[in-house]
Structure formats: structure tokens, C-alpha cells
Amino acid sequence: MPLYSTQKIKLYNSLSGEKEIFTPIHEGNVGMYVCGPTVYSNVHLGNVRTFMSFDIIFRYFTHLGYKVRYVRNITDVGHMVDDVDEGEDKIAKKARLEQLEPMEVVQRYTIDFHQILKAFNFLPPSIEPTATGHIIEQIEIIKKIVASGIGYEANGSIYFDVVKYNKNHNYGILSGRNIEDMLANTRDLDGQSDKKNPQDFALWKKAEPQHIMRWPSPWGEGFPGWHLECTAMSTKYLGNHFDIHGGGMDLKFPHHECEIAQNEACTGQTPVNYWLHANMLTLNGKKMAKSTGNNILPGEILSGDNTILSKAFSASVARFFMLQAHYRSILDFSDDAIVAAEKGYKRLMEALENLTQITASNTSTLDIASWKQLCYDAMNDDFNTPILIAQLFEGVRFCNLLKEGKETLTADDLNDFTIAMNAFVFDVLGLENEKATNSQNDKLEGTVNLLIEMRKQARADKNFALSDQIRDQLLAIGIQLKDGKEGTSFSL
Template identity: 80%
Template sequence: MHLYQNQALKLYNSLSGEKETFVPLHEGAVGMYVCGPTVYSNVHLGNCRTFISFDLIFRYLKHLGYKVRYVRNITDVGHIEDDADEGEDKIAKKARLEKLEPMEIVQQYSVDFHQILELFNNLPPSIEPTATGHIIEQIETVKKIIENGYAYESNGSVYFDVVKFDKTHHYGKLSGRNLEDMISNTRDLSGQDEKRNSQDFALWKKAEPEHIMRWPSPWGDGFPGWHLECTAMSTKYLGNHFDIHGGGMDLKFPHHECEIAQNEACTGQSPVNYWMHANMLTLNGKKMSKSTGNNILPREIFSGNNDKLSKAFSPSVARFFMLQAHYRSILDFSNDAIVASEKGYNRLMEAIESLESIEAVKISTLDIATWRQSCYDAMNDDFNSPILIAQLFEGVKFVNLLKDGKETITAQDLELLSKAMNTFVFEVLGLKNESAEEGNNEKLESVVNMLIGMRNEARANKDFALSDQIRNKLTDLGIELKDSKEGTTFSLN
């Protein structure tokens, strides 16, 4: 029996504006799509918060026993500045400034993105498609929308006819906007004469002669609109109708609204059952912004090389800080807040380490089963990580009472307590016990140095067979020895 069969999970659906009981389309399986990064710069800390939020959701669904297909894209076409239909492609602009090929920019920042998320201990998605790898699918989607009468070609570009779509569907249902109000509030933009209406958005843009990233299409050389890629890739890997679509709150309009319109115009059905949005991260009470200098990058937190924090903080402490707020609430990042988080994180890790030294007796004075269910109740209530963390600190209290001999516990309950603490802290919240890892590294170093000493002794005694045996065994374990005039050092492969 899977855990999901006796845990009723509720999640907040941005489409209905209510918490709803989660019922997947196919029993035991979940399809989830999350909008990934546009790789033209180092990953923003606010984006990291979104990806950590959906990593928590991915982890908990897996823990409940669901088979999850988690698709998160890479936008490597470089959509237009400010996500409008006019302006300069962000990746092409960066490539021009740095005198590099656009795909060098994409590679550089894709690698950075993956490295940062790995440091945060995010699990990789099941599939990570790229926009440039799905140009054919995007062109086919545009063809289908034109065929169904909801798009038109204009001067080599193709636009989505929002007014026509709104007559038979509802454009604005996710963001709660009214099309007439949107049109009346829109100022005239350059290039507007190509469109029938100000709210029409590009499905395919004609590439001007200087535009580097371009592909042939039935409408001439061009590149896909930003909203189109997610429609093409989500439906390719999850089908025309799937369970969860997530992203940052800033994507609700226009990006996700346009996705719904494209899907409905293409397939005739609403694509997603549950829309989920993670809220923003502020810094010292203000919006993060490179231009104002109110900004900090993940690596600057880990290294301490910044003017915002009193010292360096580890990735697990930064992750713990983010999970102390609910994913739908605004979270303010500050020195005081992360210092407090580090203290809480250390208390949690100390308690987990202390569990090993607690001795069981024949009678329990603590109700561990009810406490464990309260941890599930927190996560079942729209993935409420701050309430879960509060419950885990109740578990820390239990551990301290047991350590001090003020409460007693049976072997069965001790196993239950230990398993629940470890499961929720490491498997669900995705934290790492960094002090334990450092301790393990120190032990490994001591053992390898001892073996290097034995090998040096064997070489001095001309026992080259033993010397080679030690080197070969370490190589098999991924530990490479390097001999020099100064002595022998080692590195992990």
C-alpha cells in the first residue's frame, strides 16, 4: 500500500483560488511541469527559491509513493526583453556584449544553474527539454492554432488573436483579468501595427537580418514566441492534459495565461488541473534588483564574498531558511533572518545526531504516532513547510527530554521517531547534515593519509608489489595519488 492512499493531500490551485484535494489524472502517477530559467545570466536567488519550492513538492509526492514525471525546461532561445514582443533577445544581447556565440552563453549559464541547484541539494527533474531542441514541435503548434482560426500571419510573424479567442473561451481566467480592461489600459507600442489588437501576442517572430538565433518556418526565418515553448514541451512529455503546472508568481500573467490560451486554441481542452505559483523573495525589505545593487547571488552567500551578510552560510542553511516560509508567501532575506535560520538548522542536526545515543525502555511516555501524523498533516496542507518545521522542533524537544531522562520511549517508538525525523529532514525537506559530512571527509582524509604512509614505507622497503596494490585499490575507489618532490597528495575523482 502506498502512503498516498491514506494521506489526503490538498493544494492551492491558482485557477480556482482555493485549496483543493489533489486527485491525479492517473492513479499513482503525477505529471508536473515547471517553467525553468532563461539562461543568459547567473541564476537569481529568487528563482532558486521557486525551484527549491517545487523540489519540496517533487520530493513529497515521491515520498507519498507517486510515480512523478517532473519536466522543467531550459529557455535557450532567449525571449524578448521584458517579455514583450518588441526589443532585443536577452541571450543574443549577452552574446553580442561578450563577443561569444549565443550557445556559449547558454552553455555557460546552464552549467552554473545546474551547479547551484546541486549545491542546494535539488533533485534533477525527470526531463529537462530545451526550447531550441523543440523548434519543430513549436512550429507544428503554431500551424494547428492558425488552422483552428485563433492566429494570423502578419509581415512574417504570427500572432495569437486574443479577441477572437475570448469570444469562445475566457482569456484572463488564471490572472483574474478582463480583456476589455486590458485593451483599454494598453499604451501603443512600436510594431503594434502588425497586430490586430494590442493584447495579441507573438507565436512566431520574423527574424530581422541582424538576429542571430533564427530557424526556417512556413512564415520565413524567425524564432518562437516565449509562451509557445512551454506549451509545446509540456504537452509533448505530459500530454494535452496533465496534473500540475508551476512557476514563479511573476509568470502568472502573461506567460501562464498565454499558455492556457495556446493549449485551448490548439487542442480544444484546458491543459492543467492544478496551477501552482511560488511567491517572490525580497532582500532587506526591498525587491531584488541588479540595477539598484539590492541583489545577492547564491555563490556570494556560500562564499561570504558580499556586503549584505556578516559571514558565509552553507547551501543547506540557505535552503532551510527558504523552507521556513510557505512557498506562497513573500519571504524577506536578511542577515538577521539567515543567522536565526542557521541556529535552528544546527539544533535540528544536533537532535538527529543525539537520537543514536538514546536508550529504549519498555514503556513510552510520548505519543510518537500522533506527532508523526502531524508532520504529514502539515505537508498535506498545501506543502506547508513552516508548519512541518515547527513539528520537527517538537521532535527536537522529545529528543532533549529523552536525553535528559525526563521522558521514556520503547524501541518501537524510538525507531518511529528516528525514521520520521530523518525522513522529513533529509528526504522531504532535502537538507544535508553538513557537519556530519565534514566529519566523514576528515575521517576519509585520515584513512587515506594512513594508507599513503604505509605505501611510502613499502616503497622504502622496496616492496613495490604492496606499493602498487595500495595505489591500485585507491584508484578503484576513485582516489588518485599524486607523487611529487614534496611528497604524495591525493584527489577524489
């Protein structure tokens, strides 16, 4: 029997403003789409926090035995500065400033994104589609919206008629905004004269002669609107109606609101059952911003190369720090806070190491089953990682009592407790034992260096067959040797 049959999750649905019991569309399966990054700069810490929230959700569903299809896109088309319909494409702007091809910009920052998420021990999504890889799908959706009468052409661009859509639907259902109030409070900006209403948004934009990123379409050369790509990619891989759509709180309006409208105009049905939004990250009590210098990149936390923190911190410590706040709460990052988190993280890892040295008894004086259910109760309550961590420190207390001989566990209970502690710490929260990892890395380095010396001796003895065998077999397991003037080095 899968775990999910005994554990009922309640999650906060932004659509209803309430916690609801999660019921998947297809039993035992979860379809989840999360808006990924626009790859025109280094991934920032706020992005990492948002994607970590959904990494935890992905991990927990998987832990419970669900088959999860997790789709997280890469926006490589770029969209307009300040996310409006007019202005300069972010990726094209970066390409112009750095004198690069737009796809060079995309490649550089996609690699950065993946390296940072790997360093923070994120599980990769099931599918990671790109906006440029789904231009055809986006054009087909536009055709359907135009055919429905809600999309209209103006000077080579296609816009979504929000007022017409709102006659039979509710534009504002997710954000709680009123279309009449929005229209009354929106001034008519220059460059918006092609629109019927100021609130209308672009589905397809005509490319001006200087615009670099452009594709052919039935309406002439242009590029898709910002909101359209997620509608195309989410429905392609999860269907017109799926379980969960997630993203940062800042995407609720207009991005997610427009996604709902596009999908309903195209398919006639609401796309998503549960909308989940992660809250923002501040730094020393203020909004993070490059312009003010109140900013730190994830890699700078790991290297210590910054003016914000007193020293470098490991990715697991930074991860542990972020998980001490609920994903829907604002989290303030500071040196004092991460220093405190490091102490807590070390206590947790020390307890897990002590647990391996505890011997079983004939009796159990601790109620492990009740403690374990409290851990599940925490995660079942809208993925409440702070409460889970509090329960894990109750487990740390158990470890200390067992080590001191003040409490006892039978072999079965000790095994159950050990499995549960490791599962919640490593599988669900995604933490790593940095000490154990470093020890393993040291052993690996020592082993490879020994093989390099053996290969060097083989070459000196003119035993080139053995020399080549060592090189080729290391390469087969992902270790590449590099011969240079300074000697032989290796990379993973």
C-alpha cells in the same frame, strides 16, 4: 499500501483561487511541469527559492509513494528583454556583450544553475528538456493554431489572435484579467503594427538579418515566441492534460495565461488541473536588484564574499531559512534572519544526533503516532513547511525529554520516531547534516591522501603495476588523481 492512500493533500490552485484536494489524473502517478531558468546570467536567489518550493513538492509526493514525472525546462533560445515581443533576445544580447557564441553563454550559465542547485541539495528533475531541442514540436503546434484560425501570419511572423480566441474561451481565466480592460489600457507601441490587437502575442518571430539565433520554418527563418516552448515541452512529456504546472508568481501573467490559451487553441482542452505559484523573495525589506546593489547571489551566501551578510552560511542553513516561510508568502532575506535560522538548524541537527544515543524502555509515555500525523497534516495543507518545522521542534523537545530520562519510548516507538524525524528532515525538507557531511569529507580526504602516498611509494619502488592500479581504481569510483610539479592532488 502506499502512504498516499492515507494522506490527502490539499493544494492552493491559482486557477480557482482556493485550496483543493489533490486527485491525480492517473492513480499513483503525478505529472508536474515547472518553468525553468533562462540561462543568460547567474541564477539568482529568487530563482533558488522558487525551484526549492517545487523541489519540496517533488520530494513530498515521492515520499508518499507517488511515481512522479517532474519536468523542468531550460530556456536556451532566450526571449525578449522585459519579456515582450519586440526588442533584443537576452541570450543574444549577452553573447554580443561578451563576444561569445550564444551557446557558450547557455553552457556557462546552465552549468552555474546546476552547480548551485546541487549545492543546495535539490533533486534533479525527471526530465530537463531544452527549448532549442524542441523547435520542431513548437513549429507543429503553431501549424495547428494557425489551422484553427486563431494564429495569423504578418510580415513573416505568426501571432496569436487573443480577441478571436476569447470569443469561445476565457483569456484571463488564470490571472483574473478582463480582455476588454486590457485592450482599453494598452497603448499601441511602435513595432506592434503587425499585430491585429496590442494583446496578441508572438508564436514565431521573423529573424532580422542581425539576429543570431534562428531556425528555418514554413514562414521563413525565425525563432519561437517565449510562451510557446513551455506548451511544447510540457505536453510532449506529460500529455495534453496533466496534473500540476508550477512557476514563480511573476509568470502567472502573461506566460502561464498564454500557455493555457495556446494549449486550448491547439488541443481543445485545458492543459493543467492545478496551477501552483511560488512568491517572491526580498532583501532587507526591498526588491532585489543589481542596479541598486540590493542583491546577493546564492554562491555569495556560501562563500561569504558579499557586503550583505556578516559571514558565510552553509547551503543547508540557507535552505532551512527559506523553508521557514510558506511558498506562497513573500520572504524577506536578511542577516539577522539567517543568523536566527542557523541557530534553529543547529538545534535540529543536535537533537537528531542525540536521538541515536537514546535507549528504549518497556513503556512509551509520548504519543508518537499523533505527533507524526501532525507532521503529515502540515505538509498535506498546501505543503506548509513552516508548520512542519514547528512540529519538528516539538520532536526536538521529545528528544531532549528522552535524553534527560523524563519520557520513555518502547523499541518500536523509538524506531518509528527516529525514522519519522529523519524522513521529514532529510527526505522531505532536503536538509543535510553539515557536521556529518564535513566529517565524512575529512575521512574521504584522509583515505585518498593515504592512497596517494602508497602510490608514490609504489612508483619509487618501480612497482608501476600497483601505481596504475591505485590510480585506475580511484578513477572508477569518480576520484581523479592529477600529477603536477607540486605533487599529486585529487578531484571528485
